[in-house]
Amino acid sequence: xRYAVLGTGVVGRTLATRLVFLGHEVSIxxxxxxxxxxxxxxxxxGNPSYAVWQDSQPAVTLAxxxxxxxxxxxxxxxxxxxxxxxxxxxxxxxxxxxKLLVDIANPLDxxxxxxxxxxxxxxxxxxxxxxxxxxxxxxxxxxxxxxxxVMVEPSRVAGExxxxxxxxxxxxxxxxTALLVEMGWPRTSVIDLGDITSARGxxxxxxxxxxxxxxxxxxxxxxxxxxx
Amino acid sequence: xRYAVLGTGVVGRTLATRLVFLGHEVSIxxxxxxxxxxxxxxxxxGNPSYAVWQDSQPAVTLAxxxxxxxxxxxxxxxxxxxxxxxxxxxxxxxxxxxKLLVDIANPLDxxxxxxxxxxxxxxxxxxxxxxxxxxxxxxxxxxxxxxxxVMVEPSRVAGExxxxxxxxxxxxxxxxTALLVEMGWPRTSVIDLGDITSARGxxxxxxxxxxxxxxxxxxxxxxxxxxx
Numbered sequence: 274x275r276y277a278v279l280g281t282g283v284v285g286r287t288l289a290t291r292l293v294f295l296g297h298e299v300s301i302x303x304x305x306x307x308x309x310x311x312x313x314x315x316x317x318x319g320n321p322s323y324a325v326w327q328d329s330q331p332a333v334t335l336a337x338x339x340x341x342x343x344x345x346x347x348x349x350x351x352x353x354x355x356x357x358x359x360x361x362x363x364x365x366x367x368x369x370x371x372k373l374l375v376d377i378a379n380p381l382d383x384x385x386x387x388x389x390x391x392x393x394x395x396x397x398x399x400x401x402x403x404x405x406x407x408x409x410x411x412x413x414x415x416x417x418x419x420x421x422x423v424m425v426e427p428s429r430v431a432g433e434x435x436x437x438x439x440x441x442x443x444x445x446x447x448x449x450t451a452l453l454v455e456m457g458w459p460r461t462s463v464i465d466l467g468d469i470t471s472a473r474g475x476x477x478x479x480x481x482x483x484x485x486x487x488x489x490x491x492x493x494x495x496x497x498x499x500x501x
Numbered sequence: 502x503r504y505a506v507l508g509t510g511v512v513g514r515t516l517a518t519r520l521v522f523l524g525h526e527v528s529i530x531x532x533x534x535x536x537x538x539x540x541x542x543x544x545x546x547g548n549p550s551y552a553v554w555q556d557s558q559p560a561v562t563l564a565x566x567x568x569x570x571x572x573x574x575x576x577x578x579x580x581x582x583x584x585x586x587x588x589x590x591x592x593x594x595x596x597x598x599x600k601l602l603v604d605i606a607n608p609l610d611x612x613x614x615x616x617x618x619x620x621x622x623x624x625x626x627x628x629x630x631x632x633x634x635x636x637x638x639x640x641x642x643x644x645x646x647x648x649x650x651v652m653v654e655p656s657r658v659a660g661e662x663x664x665x666x667x668x669x670x671x672x673x674x675x676x677x678t679a680l681l682v683e684m685g686w687p688r689t690s691v692i693d694l695g696d697i698t699s700a701r702g703x704x705x706x707x708x709x710x711x712x713x714x715x716x717x718x719x720x721x722x723x724x725x726x727x728x729x
Contacts, residue, residue: 391623396618429728431728432728437709464713465716466709466712471709471712474709474711477705477709478706480701480702481665481694481699481706484699484702485692485726485729487695488692488695493728494727497662497724497726498717498722498723498724498725499660499661499662499724500721500722501713501717501722
């Protein structure tokens with residue numbers, strides 16, 4: 274399968290690495306590929322620059338958002354939430370139409386300091402904003418409730434734990450679920466919450482996720498719905 | 502121990518029944534005891550009137566918010582979230598001062614139809630509002646992330662699952678944890694998220710809790726933090 278992963282950060286890189294390992298073709302989308310490759314400094318968290326990471330993943334290609342999306346059968350939104358709508362607009366409505374668009378971003382607003390707040394929240398969600406902006410795309414919200422390392426390797430967390438899917442298109446949710454299974458998620462760990470408005474609930478898990486990160490001191494945990 | 506349970510709904514009744522079973526003295530607080538006892542119709546969900554329930558629990562006394570709180574060593578806020586601040590004001594600042602105030606309410610706003618929205622949300626929480634309004638009370642937010650039946654009988658849900666505590670006073674959190682253990686929660690199931698601002702995270706679990714209720718068709722489930 275040909276995947277476009279939009280976003281050059283740790284989440285996008287982690288997904289891309291896993292998809293390549295699983296035998297897929299992966300193009301990472303960014304606003305300006307030359308500018309992305311020109312940066313050589315590690316990011317604020319000490320992660321290597323994109324160019325350094327790219328050297329370790331020669332199978333991954335880097336392209337503009339539009340070129341990445343145009344060539345893909347499935348598009349994954351791994352941009353930061355506040356930038357997702359702009360990134361998807363650059364990807365282009367036509368390049369998203371009819372395709373599964375896996376939205377794993379969270380609309381965290383860091384502009385007012387820590388902890389970040391969610392915007393939108395409560396009466397709307399990023400997933401709904403994306404579905405409204407790109408009505409011909411088949412948006413499925415999933416994987417946004419855990420650390421990137423856990424997304425692609427659920428066995429990092431011992432025991433059963435849950436991944437949620439939300440979306441308006443049943444077939445697209447089935448396709449997203451098949452991808453989750455391919456990445457190592459037992460099918461019984463996938464909970465279909467319903468239509469795209471249920472993404473409000475999963476995005477609103479972020480505040481407690483962040484507090485748990487502080488309380489536990491590591492990120493290898495996940496929500497499990499016991500009794501489901 | 503002498504407990505005041507503020508609120509005559511199913512949550513308050515469930516807590517009161519369990520506390521009596523555990524050997525505690527329980528007074529339920531309401532705005533107007535005569536009016537509460539005068540209602541004879543079942544509520545909108547088919548639950549019997551308070552008076553009918555009271556007949557089955559003769560050990561429980563009914564009192565005004567103020568009288569219930571005045572006589573108690575521990576106060577439990579089981580009022581509906583939108584009414585909690587007014588109920589606690591009637592209970593009286595002096596009657597709450599220095600006491601553990603267990604806040605199990607969620608600020609759900611049903612006024613705009615279903616699904617309810619949270620108010621406050623994101624940058625504030627009901628628990629923080631209560632702590633600010635009653636600075637001498639020792640507010641601990643807990644138990645608000647599950648159905649009332651599960652609160653008092655965690656074994657209804659098979660396997661390990663989690664109850665969170667949030668609060669500014671370490672000793673009060675320890676006292677609340679002891680109550681949880683008494684109700685059947687393994688101490689290892691209790692996660693201390695931190696100060697009272699972490700209640701934002703647990704209150705924001707409500708939207709996904711409500712969607713899960715719809716998706717699963719029953720309420721005997723709970724969040725478990727796997728890998729904690």
